[in-house]
Amino acid sequence: MDDSVVFSDDEPVADSAHPAWRILTVDDDPDFQRATAFAIGEMDILGRRVEIQQAFSNREAAMLLAEQQDFALVLLDVVMETEDAGLRLVKTLREVIGNAEIRIVLLTGEPGMAPVQSVMRDYDINDYWSKNELSSERLRTVLTAGLRSYSQLKATARARRGLQMIVESSNALFCSKNTRELSAKILSEIASLLDLQAEGIVCVKAQDAAPGELPDAYVISASGRFYSSIDGNLNGLGDDAVASALRCSLQKQTTLRFDDCTVLFFPRFQAGADYACYVATERTLDDTELELLEVFSASISRGLYNVALFSRLEEMAYQDDLLKIPNRNALIRMLDMTLSSPNKDDRVLVLLDIDNFSGANTAFGTGYGDFILGLVANRLRETFDGNVLIARVRDDLFAVLGPEHQVRAEAIVALFRRPNRPYELGQVHSLSSVTLYLRDFDDTASVALQDARLTLKQAKQLGHDQHVVHDRRLQSAHAESFRLLLALRDAVASDLISIELQPQVDMRSGVVTGVEALARWYQPDGKAIPPLEFIPLAEATGYILPLGDLLMRLALQAARRLAESGYRDIRVAINVSASQLLQRDFIERFTLHLEAAGVSAAQVELEITESVAMRSFEQVCEQLLALRTMGVKVAIDDFGTGFSSLSYLRQLPADRLKIDRSFVEELRADDDGQAIAEAIIQIARRVGMTVIAEGVENQQQVEWLMQHDCLEAQGYLFARPMSLERLLNWLGERPSR
16 A cells, blocks of 8 residues: 655745655544645645655554654544554654654544543643544644744754754864864864865964955865865965955954855954854854854864964973973973884984083173074074974083984084184084983983983083993993982981991000091991992982981090090091081081080091082181181091192191092102102191091001101001991000000
8 A cells, every 4th residue: 555645735835945844644544634635735834835744554653753753743643553553653752762852743533532631641742632623724723833842842952962062072172282183173063063064164364464454364274175275375265255255254353144154253362363264054054053153153262262372382381482492391202202112223312512601601691692502503403304303401402303314413513613713703612412322222201311411411521522422331320329329318217327437546656546437338238338339429419418417426426435435535537528518507516416425526526628628718717717716626638639729728727637548558669659748748747737647558658657757647557447346445455555
């Protein structure tokens, strides 16, 4: 049976721009179907024609409703193949098919079969009429009410879906990090929102125009036939009408709407710059679409502003403000990517440092320094292509990261050598560099940069124009030093740091005149860590301050024990570092240590090295003078190994000089070491100081020293360093002299 028949007017009077209302009539009575179709077929409802489709059973209607979702209204008979066939179809439509928008008008020829009150209460229907009550005019009224309700529901549902799409689209827009990415998403989301093919959408960004001129713009994104115009000027768009509409929107600073297109405008104060977006709709947008587009435009503006803000933040985070090249952050980011890429093995990092830049900056001012930095940055930029990253790490330190065949330190340095004009003002005369081959490195970018900088710093200590290659073993050495520092901290906290005392004797009488307190570090397994390993480490990190305080307390406790044991005349020599002595409160802290130990200042001698004495000379003299005023003796250790001036030495408040063991070892008749030791003794005599030699190991050295008026000494010939208890026993066993 050819059940499904579509009726429509041959010449509809309604606006053909709007689709017809689709109505499904469901009834097993062919006569009623024909009569209904005849009555409805001539109707024009709410400005739109009516299109009817018929079904003659519950099953047939259910299949149609499941396949075609665009029916606006159903005229449904209650009794068909069964007494409740129509009611079951209502349940199927609402609960199984899930169509909540279609309007249902229930019809019955036998009112008693389905009472109105219970049906309206229990079923989701919109109207209920007896067939014999449904005149032509009444039918028009019923259809008009139902179709108006359907139209409103569809508009609401569409707006809801549109708003949901806008929310989802906005999230996508806000995740964009550049204008190109954002504009591509704008094209896609507008097409989805308006159910258009993304074939005629163009986004442009305005360029600053001179007063009185029409604004111009360049295409940041486009679709369809305009795709090839991306990154070009509006003149190259290939469609004068579209270009004219975009320019008009930018000039008038407003959104323009036409019958077949819309041009959205996004102002500078909302989007960070003036943008316009041409959307070919090929039809006039309805009110709901226009409202949704207006709401979405606000999200687009915020997205454009966010992109502009992100670009500025990216610039601030990854670009050097002065030189407009990548900065340290950008270098770390690219270095991290390179270290994890397959190209790592043929990549190299070169650090460049301008020799004596700080001196030139101080002498000529920051303007000169900025000029030199700009010269270096420009020459590097001109030399390398986009495969090579040029970055300013800090101050005058530059980095070049790229393929090994392009990035060679010697070639880079050669860029700045001007053999024909070596003394030209404003030139970079000397650079130092370090090369780090990434194939030899297995750590993070930050560690790579730190290691390269440290290698360069160590190289520059040798002078200007230093060029070295990073040694991967240095990384292990740094890690070991750090582990040792942590262990030292724990050792101080766990009382694993102690002192040993080495006697100092008068070589004429053999009387012990003093002892030097020497730091010792014994690990729990008994293994000793030499002072030459941990003392320099503590000095380099500043940990010498707490360590020095600990050693001073231990030495003063030993001085008290010596005094209590009857050896009050034996001085205890304590080594003091530059960091300790140059502390403003050193005298106060030292005094507190003395008082806490109950030791007389006369029992103490502080030893400072020659290099410490020459640092901050006036402050050192002030501190030493205060110590001597208290009664503390002062000794200059390792004298002769530095670069002291005799005039400075005469001003230094000190009591005696210590001849370094390196000179004592050379006291042989045929060696120039005698001359140095003799000169030190003569210098001491001239400035009113006594002399003590350290490292004395044989009788020949003793005889030479005594012949030249050096009367005190310490060394293995007399005694090795020992613990306090052993020292007291050793002193007790010595014959009284």
